[in-house]
Amino acid sequence: MHGEATMLLRCPICGGDFALEGGSLICAKRHCYDVARQGHVNLAPAAKDSFYTKALFESRAKVFEAGVFAPVVQAISEAVDRHVRGERSVLLDAGCGEGYYTKAVCPAREMVRIGFDLSKEAVRLAARGEKTASFFVGDLAHIPMKDHSADVLLDVFTPANYAEFARVLKPGGVLVKLAPRSGYLKELREAAIGLLRNAEYDGGQVERYAAERMDILEKREITYSLPVTQELVAHLARMTPMLAGVDVGALDLSHITQITIDETMTVGRVRAD
């Protein structure tokens, strides 16, 4: 946990400021959170493990390493550079998973980078060996960040809490929200047809709700296909919540040689109401 990030956090119990004392974050009322060896802090110690397991995040890491989402990073970086000016802007990645976007967007830009997720496993992976970004375990419903502390909030394929987003963003700060569209990983969903709860994915509802809660500055579709190896197809199948409940190991994915990424990026100012 870097000093600049620590200054922006607040105690999840009483909302007070933290000071760093002997490897722990401690507020004036002595609520105490230890900084882990990897550098992250658990500010939601009661959080339960979820569908998002360590294996899922490890598969996600393989997919990111292979560059499958590099064009998405590029699009987010361009949007951040267009809409967020100034030195050492604060980027907060809500539901950051293993921290890929927290670390990868705007690679040449000096920013205070902070990511949080409710999954301890994800945050541990994100923080491991990390020098440029800070990570904590936290809940979107009660983000333990001070009011008006972030210049840009990333929400990539993660549930949104617009009231909390409005609170933690600075006046003039922007939300960059990515959501899947109907073509997203369609090759995998076609292979699992009949086993899926929602075979037809409709991102429209997420988009409509985002439009109600934001003054939109920019909206862009990010759609491309790319060739994939069998090993990568297996990691993609293991990393996506879209195949939740499906026995991925039993699927025949051998015919899949390319994969489609299809997302919307919405950039805007969150309305306080």
Ligand SMILES: C[S@@+](CC[C@H](N)C(=O)[O-])C[C@H]1O[C@@H](n2cnc3c(N)ncnc32)[C@H](O)[C@@H]1O
């Ligand atoms: C589909 S993953 C996306 C992760 C990351 N943004 C990415 O694109 O790689 C959704 C993430 O939201 C996190 N999440 C779900 N509910 C949350 C909550 N209430 N507070 C914080 N994170 C949450 C999950 O643990 C998971 O890491």
Ligand SMILES: [Zn+2]
């Ligand atoms: Zn406290």
